[in-house]
Amino acid sequence: MFTARIYITLKSGVLDPQGEAVKKGLAALGYECVKEVRVGKYLELRLDAPDTASAQAQVEEMCRRLLANPVIEDFRVEV
Amino acid sequence: MFTARIYITLKSGVLDPQGEAVKKGLAALGYECVKEVRVGKYLELRLDAPDTASAQAQVEEMCRRLLANPVIEDFRVEV
Numbered sequence: 166m167f168t169a170r171i172y173i174t175l176k177s178g179v180l181d182p183q184g185e186a187v188k189k190g191l192a193a194l195g196y197e198c199v200k201e202v203r204v205g206k207y208l209e210l211r212l213d214a215p216d217t218a219s220a221q222a223q224v225e226e227m228c229r230r231l232l233a234n235p236v237i238e239d240f241r242v243e244v
Numbered sequence: 245m246f247t248a249r250i251y252i253t254l255k256s257g258v259l260d261p262q263g264e265a266v267k268k269g270l271a272a273l274g275y276e277c278v279k280e281v282r283v284g285k286y287l288e289l290r291l292d293a294p295d296t297a298s299a300q301a302q303v304e305e306m307c308r309r310l311l312a313n314p315v316i317e318d319f320r321v322e323v
Binding site for chain 2: 166172173174184187190191194196198199200201202203204205206207208209210211212213214223227230231232
């Protein structure tokens with residue numbers, strides 16, 4: 166059983182309204198020091214696989230097919 | 245200028261319906277090898293701070309006050 170950690174982030178240049186909202190919320194609490202906020206997703210998967218390399222390959226395929234939107238998002242997988 | 249990475253995860257034991265939905269979606273695509281999915285948030289902050297330690301402390305305070313729900317979520321900060 167392997168644990169895969171997936172980090173999905175918006176590509177740079179893609180507008181992030183959620184991040185802007187978080188930045189405004191932080192500024193309203195007094196944290197004007199925050200200049201930029203980008204919000205992404207973090208997933209933890211537990212999966213069966215014969216070895217680390219094939220787990221990594223499978224999870225990357227899952228990201229391309231379902232978990233991330235390759236048009237606007239980048240992803241990174243750690244097994 | 246520092247970059248802080250924030251990982252917010254549901255505490256273990258807290259139901260994760262979004263993770264269950266992702267697991268079912270993966271199973272429908274043929275990935276029955278996936279036994280568990282937990283969905284969390286990932287944030288990147290760019291902020292001004294005098295040094296790494298104070299950036300870390302400030303971002304942890306932001307997490308407690310706004311970014312995470314300490315009742316059901318854990319967070320981890322890397323500066």
